[in-house]
Amino acid sequence: SGSTDFRKRVSTLFKNWYQVCEVSGANETACSEYVLHLYQTGLLKGDDTTESFFRILLELSVAHCISSEEISSGAVQSPQQAQSPSFLIIDIFAKLVFSILKYFPEQESSSKFFLLSEIMAVTVRSIQKDAEDKKASLSPRPYFRLFINWLLDLCSLDPVTDGANFQVPFANAFHALQPLKIPAFSFAWLELVSHRSFLPKLLTVNGQKGWPYVQRLLVDLLQFLEPFLRNAELGGPVHILYKGTLRVLLVLLHDFPEFLCDYHFTFCDVIPSSCVQMRNIILSSFPRNMRLPDPSTPNLKIDLLPEIVEAPCILSEVDAALKANQMKNDVEEYLTSRQHDTTFLSELKLKLLVSSSEASSAGTRYNVPLINSLVLYTGMQAIQQLQQAGETGAQNVVALHMFKYLSVELDTEGRYLFLNAIANQLRYPNNHTHYFSFIMLYLFLESDQVVIQEQITRVLLERLIVNRPHPWGLLITFIELIKNPRYGFWKHGFIRCAPEIEKLFESVARSCGCLKP
Amino acid sequence: GSIGDPSALGPMHDQMYNLQMLEAAYYRLPQPKDSERPRPYTPRNPAITPQTFPQTQAPIVNNPLFWERLGSDAYGTETLFFAFYYQQNSYQQYLAAKELKKQSWRYHRKFNTWFQRHKEPKIATDEYEQGAYVYFDFQTPKDESQEGGWVQRIKNEFTFEYSYLEDELAV
Numbered sequence: 001s002g003s004t005d006f007r008k009r010v011s012t013l014f015k016n017w018y019q020v021c022e023v024s025g026a027n028e029t030a031c032s033e034y035v036l037h038l039y040q041t042g043l044l045k046g047d048d049t050t051e052s053f054f055r056i057l058l059e060l061s062v063a064h065c066i067s068s069e070e071i072s073s074g075a076v077q078s079p080q081q082a083q084s085p086s087f088l089i090i091d092i093f094a095k096l097v098f099s100i101l102k103y104f105p106e107q108e109s110s111s112k113f114f115l116l117s118e119i120m121a122v123t124v125r126s127i128q129k130d131a132e133d134k135k136a137s138l139s140p141r142p143y144f145r146l147f148i149n150w151l152l153d154l155c156s157l158d159p160v161t162d163g164a165n166f167q168v169p170f171a172n173a174f175h176a177l178q179p180l181k182i183p184a185f186s187f188a189w190l191e192l193v194s195h196r197s198f199l200p201k202l203l204t205v206n207g208q209k210g211w212p213y214v215q216r217l218l219v220d221l222l223q224f225l226e227p228f229l230r231n232a233e234l235g236g237p238v239h240i241l242y243k244g245t246l247r248v249l250l251v252l253l254h255d256f257p258e259f260l261c262d263y264h265f266t267f268c269d270v271i272p273s274s275c276v277q278m279r280n281i282i283l284s285s286f287p288r289n290m291r292l293p294d295p296s297t298p299n300l301k302i303d304l305l306p307e308i309v310e311a312p313c314i315l316s317e318v319d320a321a322l323k324a325n326q327m328k329n330d331v332e333e334y335l336t337s338r339q340h341d342t343t344f345l346s347e348l349k350l351k352l353l354v355s356s357s358e359a360s361s362a363g364t365r366y367n368v369p370l371i372n373s374l375v376l377y378t379g380m381q382a383i384q385q386l387q388q389a390g391e392t393g394a395q396n397v398v399a400l401h402m403f404k405y406l407s408v409e410l411d412t413e414g415r416y417l418f419l420n421a422i423a424n425q426l427r428y429p430n431n432h433t434h435y436f437s438f439i440m441l442y443l444f445l446e447s448d449q450v451v452i453q454e455q456i457t458r459v460l461l462e463r464l465i466v467n468r469p470h471p472w473g474l475l476i477t478f479i480e481l482i483k484n485p486r487y488g489f490w491k492h493g494f495i496r497c498a499p500e501i502e503k504l505f506e507s508v509a510r511s512c513g514c515l516k517p
Numbered sequence: 518g519s520i521g522d523p524s525a526l527g528p529m530h531d532q533m534y535n536l537q538m539l540e541a542a543y544y545r546l547p548q549p550k551d552s553e554r555p556r557p558y559t560p561r562n563p564a565i566t567p568q569t570f571p572q573t574q575a576p577i578v579n580n581p582l583f584w585e586r587l588g589s590d591a592y593g594t595e596t597l598f599f600a601f602y603y604q605q606n607s608y609q610q611y612l613a614a615k616e617l618k619k620q621s622w623r624y625h626r627k628f629n630t631w632f633q634r635h636k637e638p639k640i641a642t643d644e645y646e647q648g649a650y651v652y653f654d655f656q657t658p659k660d661e662s663q664e665g666g667w668v669q670r671i672k673n674e675f676t677f678e679y680s681y682l683e684d685e686l687a688v
Binding site: 140145233238241505 | 529530532534535536538539540541542543545547548550551554559611615
């Protein structure tokens with residue numbers, strides 16, 4: 001039939017290509033002639049034939065790789081002992097794709113990118129199908145090797161003008177192959193996404209155009225990890241993936257702190273509240289040109305820091321969850337009304353809950369992104385109103401009312417998530433850090449229930465007793481709380497509820513440069 | 518949220534399935550050499566060595582000063598030849614070649630061999646020079662009778678044609 005004939009034809013063409021590589025050592029003339037031949041026979045037009053052509057090539061090379069592995073290995077082995085499959089044919093196929101893009105007729109360079117996207121799409125569909133068919137016996141290594149080849153080769157193609165364009169089709173392919181879609185590809189996926197030829201390039205080439213793609217891939221990874229981390233199910237494989245994620249975040253913190261900084265809100269939405277250190281890494285990022293004063297400096301006046309009036313750069317859509325829940329207009333109306341509307345507040349409290357079926361799969365009765373969105377959006381509106389009011393002394397009371405109401409009326413779980421949403425804004429010196437530090441201390445001071453003060457202390461403390469890094473604003477807020485006598489911190493019974501807790505407070509106080517009175 | 522449409526991704530799997538797949542993937546981890554180009558002479562074959570042995574490459578190997586020091590004594594020159602012949606297409610090969618050139622070794626492109634003048638050449642024209650040279654014999658012996666390779670030898674009456682002189686690598 002036609003399809004077997006075509007398969008034979010592709011197979012013959014591939015053998016010819018193999019000879020071009022082996023015999024001529026893949027010299028420029030031979031490669032460009034071969035590509036021109038493919039082009040002239042109409043195989044690179046970008047239609048269904050093109051798709052079948054690349055699909056068959058991929059199948060042939062993957063099959064070769066896997067059969068070589070089966071020959072060289074016997075029974076199931078440990079990862080350390082695993083025999084290596086032969087990547088010879090995979091490398092030859094990768095080289096063909098690279099040569100096609102390199103020697104594609106000059107006048108057709110616009111369809112070159114279309115062709116690359118086509119090849120990516122074919123590859124993604126083949127991997128998806130292979131994963132669906134083979135499930136746990138999927139072999140990720142041939143595909144991993146293929147992408148590695150492409151990342152290394154394509155980045156060498158005119159990096160100045162084409163660099164960014166080449167990364168984007170890869171970013172889209174990796175998004176489609178994310179761990180939630182193909183869990184059996186997770187480890188190879190993380191290596192690809194964090195590869196030195198991919199991640200740093202996507203973050204540096206062409207201004208910040210690549211940032212949303214990196215953000216989306218990180219969210220893909222964190223979403224996959226979320227249920228495991230939330231339930232603290234860190235068995236061997238999950239633990240390895242978690243450690244890999246931490247490493248990638250540390251690289252980003254070191255090399256691209258502004259990236260983590262500007263998207264902190266998005267990442268906090270998908271990191272479970274139990275992941276204190278991972279969230280601290282993100283919240284500790286700050287713009288490179290900034291110098292943070294040592295939080296333990298005696299008599300440090302944060303109000304006098306020049307940066308404290310500046311707004312942080314936030315690239316996340318802060319009001320997205322409010323909009324998605326049709327709440328943005330109501331919240332805005334409440335915040336501009338300047339009236340203490342208790343009906344709105346009691347309805348608001350209920351709207352933060354999710355349905356019981358959602359609650360069982362999400363592991364919480366609350367809509368966490370909605371709480372995060374409400375808290376930051378309200379804070380941003382309040383800051384704006386305070387700035388407009390200037391020196392007239394007008395306080396933004398409605399926002400304060402809302403925060404006070406929620407801290408009193410929410411149950412323990414809701415209040416914990418609400419306080420976490422506030423603590424997520426305690427970062428480097430900026431006006432959000434300043435405002436939310438004030439809110440946190442205000443709620444502590446204004447509260448007539450010990451349980452609220454205890455929870456505030458818990459939220460701050462659990463972010464400080466983990467290993468470094470610690471966000472600057474968090475330290476500043478905690479030090480103020482324990483140092484300033486107006487909060488009467490050391491009078492509270494909950495800090496002496498157990499000897500180890502009491503010792504802990506003393507050691508934290510010492511490390512913050514102040515002693516228990 | 519302007520890029521991509523999450524609903525286009527189709528249905529997701531459940532947690533148990535994800536865990537099983539992740540465990541399966543754990544036994545098929547990509548190996549470090551999967552992401553490296555094939556290197557014919559020194560492939561990175563992982564072997565289990567004592568933890569007290571260095572587990573990563575010493576950064577000094579990528580430092581030009583290290584190669585300069587190697588060039589300053591006779592044993593070091595051998596190391597430069599080793600790097601040159603065994604570390605294809607690497608920064609080490611580049612640095613070794615650079616240092617050999619600095620030590621007045623000249624690379625013959627036809628014989629793939631490094632030569633150094635033993636005495637001033639007897640004849641020197643625009644096309645070639647002729648005289649006694651020291652060269653580094655990197656070949657291994659073909660049989661018992663032949664002398665072993667990997668030594669410096671002297672060749673009298675050798676003609677070094679300038680067309681075979683490698684002169685692209687700037688020192």
